Amino acid sequence: MVGIVGYGVYVPKYRITVEEIARVWKKDGKAISAGLNVKEKAVGSFDEDACTISVEAARRALAHSGIYAANLGAVYVGSESHPYAVKPTASIVADAVGASPELTAADLEFACKAGTAGIQMCLALVESKMPAWIKYGMSIGADTAQGRPNDALEFTAASGGAAFIVGKKEDEVIAEVLDTYSYTTDTPDFWRRQHAEFPRHAGRFTGKPAYFKHVIAGANGIMKRVNMKPSDFDYAVFHQPNGKFPIRVAKQLGFEKKQIEQGLTTPLIGNTYSGSMMIGLASVLDKAKPGEKILAVSYGSGAGSDAFVLEATKNISKKRPKKTVFDMFEEKEYIDYAEYVKFRKKLKSL
């Protein structure tokens, strides 16, 4: 048995509403908010970045799992906002949580899906005979996503992250990973060049040939492999660039609204990029009962999807985190656009 032994989520406490952003650019905030199905987004404070968010999420995952940091054999951090272009975030995170130097670590980048690619790597390492010393691997998806001022992405680009620890001890696994599958093509829907501050995207092209094509291929591909259909799942989680796409893709695949509600977090915190699907999955694990089946599909521009089929084990009921993901969202403080500009250092003289 191999699967998730613990998880942790961290979302910064500051929020800016879609309407507040729209007010600055003289746009119709109510209409945009309804169109995106996003009310507000989480904003990292001036002293937070993908590294600090990763550390907080990692610490919570360790606390939840009860696993000693010194027993981690791998730490991966998936992000598109790594603080350094060269110098791994993962080594800082490993050191800060008290991991042993005897581990492998690396930073990953695949737009919004690098964290789930890291989960796949951990699954393989933990299952592998070589290196046999890796008992646990941790993969984190975290971002302080930046939207260019007055760009459509500014309404949703948010900060937050989630950490998952993978292990294989029968009495520790809370959700067994039954299978994983990926679908990848060269699709230039969204990118950020070296030294460029903000990413650019191909507008409408980010929808059908990008998000929908890959998420659908990922979901259908894995369901075929495990011989399951949408009605066989208790929960489904999809990447959430906004609050509308995951609802639409669920419908196209044949899932019902009640299957995706528990994992739908973007309407309340925005799109946390590498954190997005992983935070949704964490929220599902907050509720899932033994035996329940979960489909989880990430999406990263450029483009690809990682799909997972999980089954909650009996260990999950005795291992609930103190605070649920949705409870955590309630610890918040609203800021206006001026503070947002200050926090995210969008003023050049800062």
Added chain:
Amino acid sequence: MNGALPLIWRKFGERYDLDGNFCETCGTAFFPARPVCPSCRRRGKLVPKKMPKTGKIVSFTEVFTGPAGFEHETPYFIAIVELDNKARLLTQIVDSEKERVKIGAKVGKVFRKISDIDPEGPIAYGYKFKVVC
């Protein structure tokens, strides 16, 4: 920070995870770690010890004019925090509404950027605290 890199690197344990030490002779915890126990002197037996991650505010002040590198963070709180094992440290208090920053308030450690002044230089990470209920 560049010139001081080796010095700062040696303090990662202290800054990231509150690594201090403890005198087994008299039971006193020290943060930062001390080379000798001031009360036991040569009889003291010091061992490395991680400090608890929670404590309470014993004194605080609000900074309106920050030193170089912190001038854009104002206003902010700095406080002397007494950890649960009585060791004391000076720290910035973040993510806490003004009304909640007071003497006796319970605080917990968070991991934050301490300074990031030079866009081409290294980033310093470390502990800050926030009020927890």
